[in-house]
Amino acid sequence: MSEHELRKSRSYKDFQDFRAELNDKILARGTTITKRFFTLDTKTYESGALDVKTKELLGLSASMVLRCDDCIAYHIDQCVKAGASDEELFETFDIALIVGGSIVIPHLRRAVAFLDECRAHADCGAS
Amino acid sequence: MSEHELRKSRSYKDFQDFRAELNDKILARGTTITKRFFTLDTKTYESGALDVKTKELLGLSASMVLRCDDCIAYHIDQCVKAGASDEELFETFDIALIVGGSIVIPHLRRAVAFLDECRAHADCGAS
Amino acid sequence: MSEHELRKSRSYKDFQDFRAELNDKILARGTTITKRFFTLDTKTYESGALDVKTKELLGLSASMVLRCDDCIAYHIDQCVKAGASDEELFETFDIALIVGGSIVIPHLRRAVAFLDECRAHADCGAS
Amino acid sequence: MSEHELRKSRSYKDFQDFRAELNDKILARGTTITKRFFTLDTKTYESGALDVKTKELLGLSASMVLRCDDCIAYHIDQCVKAGASDEELFETFDIALIVGGSIVIPHLRRAVAFLDECRAHADCGAS
Amino acid sequence: MSEHELRKSRSYKDFQDFRAELNDKILARGTTITKRFFTLDTKTYESGALDVKTKELLGLSASMVLRCDDCIAYHIDQCVKAGASDEELFETFDIALIVGGSIVIPHLRRAVAFLDECRAHADCGAS
Amino acid sequence: MSEHELRKSRSYKDFQDFRAELNDKILARGTTITKRFFTLDTKTYESGALDVKTKELLGLSASMVLRCDDCIAYHIDQCVKAGASDEELFETFDIALIVGGSIVIPHLRRAVAFLDECRAHADCGAS
Numbered sequence: 170m171s172e173h174e175l176r177k178s179r180s181y182k183d184f185q186d187f188r189a190e191l192n193d194k195i196l197a198r199g200t201t202i203t204k205r206f207f208t209l210d211t212k213t214y215e216s217g218a219l220d221v222k223t224k225e226l227l228g229l230s231a232s233m234v235l236r237c238d239d240c241i242a243y244h245i246d247q248c249v250k251a252g253a254s255d256e257e258l259f260e261t262f263d264i265a266l267i268v269g270g271s272i273v274i275p276h277l278r279r280a281v282a283f284l285d286e287c288r289a290h291a292d293c294g295a296s
Numbered sequence: 297m298s299e300h301e302l303r304k305s306r307s308y309k310d311f312q313d314f315r316a317e318l319n320d321k322i323l324a325r326g327t328t329i330t331k332r333f334f335t336l337d338t339k340t341y342e343s344g345a346l347d348v349k350t351k352e353l354l355g356l357s358a359s360m361v362l363r364c365d366d367c368i369a370y371h372i373d374q375c376v377k378a379g380a381s382d383e384e385l386f387e388t389f390d391i392a393l394i395v396g397g398s399i400v401i402p403h404l405r406r407a408v409a410f411l412d413e414c415r416a417h418a419d420c421g422a423s
Numbered sequence: 424m425s426e427h428e429l430r431k432s433r434s435y436k437d438f439q440d441f442r443a444e445l446n447d448k449i450l451a452r453g454t455t456i457t458k459r460f461f462t463l464d465t466k467t468y469e470s471g472a473l474d475v476k477t478k479e480l481l482g483l484s485a486s487m488v489l490r491c492d493d494c495i496a497y498h499i500d501q502c503v504k505a506g507a508s509d510e511e512l513f514e515t516f517d518i519a520l521i522v523g524g525s526i527v528i529p530h531l532r533r534a535v536a537f538l539d540e541c542r543a544h545a546d547c548g549a550s
Numbered sequence: 551m552s553e554h555e556l557r558k559s560r561s562y563k564d565f566q567d568f569r570a571e572l573n574d575k576i577l578a579r580g581t582t583i584t585k586r587f588f589t590l591d592t593k594t595y596e597s598g599a600l601d602v603k604t605k606e607l608l609g610l611s612a613s614m615v616l617r618c619d620d621c622i623a624y625h626i627d628q629c630v631k632a633g634a635s636d637e638e639l640f641e642t643f644d645i646a647l648i649v650g651g652s653i654v655i656p657h658l659r660r661a662v663a664f665l666d667e668c669r670a671h672a673d674c675g676a677s
Numbered sequence: 678m679s680e681h682e683l684r685k686s687r688s689y690k691d692f693q694d695f696r697a698e699l700n701d702k703i704l705a706r707g708t709t710i711t712k713r714f715f716t717l718d719t720k721t722y723e724s725g726a727l728d729v730k731t732k733e734l735l736g737l738s739a740s741m742v743l744r745c746d747d748c749i750a751y752h753i754d755q756c757v758k759a760g761a762s763d764e765e766l767f768e769t770f771d772i773a774l775i776v777g778g779s780i781v782i783p784h785l786r787r788a789v790a791f792l793d794e795c796r797a798h799a800d801c802g803a804s
Numbered sequence: 805m806s807e808h809e810l811r812k813s814r815s816y817k818d819f820q821d822f823r824a825e826l827n828d829k830i831l832a833r834g835t836t837i838t839k840r841f842f843t844l845d846t847k848t849y850e851s852g853a854l855d856v857k858t859k860e861l862l863g864l865s866a867s868m869v870l871r872c873d874d875c876i877a878y879h880i881d882q883c884v885k886a887g888a889s890d891e892e893l894f895e896t897f898d899i900a901l902i903v904g905g906s907i908v909i910p911h912l913r914r915a916v917a918f919l920d921e922c923r924a925h926a927d928c929g930a931s
Contacts, residue, residue: 187786188786191786191787191789191790192786194789194790195785195786195789198763198767198789199767199770199771200471200767200768200771201466202463202466202467202771202774202775203767203770203771203774205459205463206463206771206774206775206779207782209394209456209459209460209463210394210779210782212455212456213390213391213394213456214391217383217387217454218381218383218384218387219353219384219387219388223350223353224387224391226346226350226354227353227354227357227388227391228357228391228395230354230355230357230358231357231358231360231361231391231392231395231396231780232395232780233358234358234361234362234651234653235361235362235395235396235780236872237744237780237783238783239782239783240395240779240780240782240783254345255833256344256345257345257346259833259834259835259838260344260345260346260351260835261346261354262834262838263340263834263835263837263838263841264340264341264351264354264355264358265358266651266837266838266841267336267337267340267651267652267837267841268355268358268359268362268367268651268652268653269358269362269650269651269653270615270647270648270649270650270651270652270653270654271648271649271651271841271845271875272615272649272650272651272866272867272870272872272875273651274845274874274875275872275873275874275875277830278822278823278826278827278830279826281826281829281830281833282826282829314659315659318659318660318662318663319659321662321663322658322659322662325636325640325662326640326643326644327640327641327644327852328847329644329647329648329844329847329848330640330643330644330647332840332844333644333647333648333652333844334655336837336840336841336844337652337655339836339837340837344835358653359653361778361780362653363491364617364653364656365656366655366656367652367653367655367656382452386452386453386454386457387454389453389457390453390454390456390457390460393456393457393460393778394456394460394778394779395778395779395780396777396778396780397742397774397775397776397777397778397779397780397781398460398464398494398775398776398778399485399486399489399491399494399742399776399777399778400778401464401493401494402491402492402493402494404449405441405442405445405446405449406445408445408448408449408452409445409448463775464775467771467772467775468772471764471768472762472764472765472768473734473765473768473769477731477734478768478772480727480731480735481734481735481738481769481772482738482772482776484735484736484738484739485738485739485741485742485772485773485776485777486776487739488739488742488743488905488907489742489743489776489777490618494776508726509579510725510726511726511727513579513580513581513584514581514725514726514727514732515727515735516580516584517580517581517583517584517587517721518721518722518732518735518736518739519739520583520584520587520905521583521587521717521718521721521905521906522736522739522740522743522748522905522906522907523739523743523904523905523907524869524901524902524903524904524905524906524907524908525587525591525621525902525903525905526612526613526616526618526621526869526903526904526905527905528588528591528620528621529618529619529620529621531576532568532569532572532573532576533572535572535575535576535579536572536575581725582720583717583720583721586713586717587717590710590713590714590717590902591902593709593710594710594898594899594902595899598708598891598895599889599891599892599895600861600892600895600896604858604861605895605899607854607858607862608861608862608865608896608899609865609899609903611862611863611865611866612865612866612868612869612899612900612903612904613903614866615866615869615870616869616870616903616904621903635853637852637853638853638854641852641853641854641859642854642862644848645848645849645859645862645863645866646866648844648845648848649863649866649867649870649875650866650870695913696913699913699914699916699917700913702916702917703912703913703916706890706894706916707894707897707898708894708895708898710898710901710902711894711897711898711901714898714901714902714906715909718906718909739907740907743907745871745907745910746910747909747910748906748907748909748910
């Protein structure tokens with residue numbers, strides 16, 4: 170495993186920990202508006218006419234063209250948990266790449282690195 | 297039918313005509329790069345691990361958060377042709393709305409107006 | 424009054440009518456998520472630690488740098504109704520111009536044209 | 551000349567008139583900040599280590615990926631006045647298209663329509 | 678104090694040092710345009726029809742929806758120095774969150790972490 | 805050399821290594837669409853009506869206003885290799901700064917730091 174792989178493999182837990190810690194802080198100190206928006210955000214991806222996997226892929230393509238690494242990481246993790254295959258993820262990456270252009274490529278690189286971490290994490294039986 | 301509905305119902309044909317006329321002009325005068333990109337853009341939405349409807353919904357959510365009315369109109373038209381239901385389209389709109397925020401709302405208004413034109417156009421047996 | 428002024432002075436009512444008509448349509452056909460987001464959007468600008476005028480100016484500066492003409496028009500209308508002076512509005516425009524750059528200028532032109540319509544509309548005793 | 555060409559050929563003068571009228575209004579009522587920014591914006595494209603044509607092409611590629619039609623129109627007009635060839639403009643369009651993705655295409659269509667207006671306008675001996 | 682808190686608490690000084698060092702380098706080597714823009718940027722937030730605190734809140738909401746962490750950090754620091762309360766800051770965060778959507782959330786997390794650093798720094802009597 | 809300079813001088817190699825490693829991974833696992841887009845991206849900057857240096861400056865101005873640090877770093881490296889002078893680069897920075905506004909400044913800081921690394925790297929005879 171290269172140094173980059175090593176550095177990246179530590180970041181899965183870092184990402185989840187920082188996210189959880191600060192979300193707790195925001196929900197403790199935020200207004201009613203903040204809390205309602207966080208609740209609404211979660212409900213948006215629940216199963217409906219579209220299933221959870223499709224909704225998470227939709228969240229992923231939106232996050233990639235808006236070029237938000239943390240949002241991309243979050244939705245990749247959710248897609249993996251919802252059973253998305255690598256083929257489905259790479260076709261979603263393609264749509265984001267063609268819609269959003271070469272400016273998406275640096276985020277694609279980090280997305281692929283993070284995807285491998287998610288798969289590795291899932292293989293260990295971790296949730 | 298209100299004045300707005302009337303005004304909007306004329307725009308479906310205008311949109312398609314201007315798009316076709318200028319695409320022809322671009323492909324006639326553009327470079328090899330331009331032409332290859334247009335070809336690649338079309339191929340991205342062909343059936344693969346994901347079906348055409350899902351890919352068009354992914355193109356739609358990406359276009360909505362990037363707030364490009366013409367891209368939204370194009371993908372709504374393609375989604376309708378691929379058999380997407382209003383329920384599926386509105387759940388896709390929701391994801392774009394929550395990811396992209398209230399800044400998406402003016403585009404959502406025009407998207408809903410255009411969706412009705414697409415349905416009306418399809419009902420007339422037009423392609 | 425120049426032709427541009429005339430064309431623009433018709434657009435205040437057009438803007439409000441199209442906005443109202445399509446919002447009604449969205450709320451009639453949208454999901455629970457859509458409706459809750461619209462409610463949340465309205466509540467965000469209610470008086471709190473910050474007063475309504477300041478909140479509307481914040482919504483205006485955010486809309487200007489994101490370059491959404493309809494959002495800019497909406498918040499200018501709300502700012503005028505909340506008693507914002509031209510001096511306060513132009514200082515808000517400056518912040519958006521410096522943060523967002525010359526790409527904001529075309530939106531600034533339409534913002535100033537719309538501001539004059541709002542003032543003219545208010546002078547007529549219209550709400 | 552098609553209906554679209556006709557509609558578009560009227561817009562060159564409309565674009566310039568609205569731009570001039572509102573710029574005058576902004577400079578008459580804006581703050582010192584506003585005025586200084588407008589002056590700075592003009593000075594940025596003056597000849598230096600890079601010549602005017604190159605600087606205008608740089609402004610054009612930046613405007614295209616930020617997807618601002620009025621900014622694109624302005625810089626195309628300036629590029630034409632600075633002697634840019636269609637080959638140079640289409641290569642600049644390609645860079646914007648590849649960097650910014652398919653979301654740039656609707657703006658590329660309007661850019662090509664506007665470029666033809668600029669050439670037609672220049673052929674008439676107009677400035 | 679958690680590891681994250683520790684890591685974050687080091688970053689306030691890092692942020693200020695890197696910012697100061699590179700600004701000096703830019704002003705030493707930049708053109709007249711660069712220098713004038715930096716001066717104009719500073720002047721934009723001086724007291725006028727709107728007070729400094731309101732202007733900094735406007736810069737903050739603009740920076741949040743444009744999702745620039747360094748700009749967010751800078752304006753939070755200025756807001757704290759201008760006497761903004763946590764209530765006022767969280768209501769500004771709400772407007773950015775609703776206007777800009779869930780894509781703003783990762784920046785909100787870092788904003789809240791940085792706000793706590795600013796408060797801690799101010800409590801130590803540091804400027 | 806300051807701590808920041810030191811930290812930054814290590815990042816040139818890190819940037820190139822991570823970029824090369826992940827590009828290899830993407831090209832090994834990506835679809836035909838992905839591979840064709842990467843090829844097209846490279847071909848876009850080849851000499852044509854515009855020379856390589858001008859095309860790289862165009863890629864740089866587009867990357868700066870879209871605020872992608874990795875894209876900015878990549879194009880600065882290519883500009884340096886194509887013989888761009890500091891004067892030409894700073895005039896390109898100015899255009900991005902004026903078009904994109906103060907939100908570009910944090911990226912300008914990192915661009916200037918990276919430019920110095922590129923020059924230092926080139927002085928060592930490295931490619």
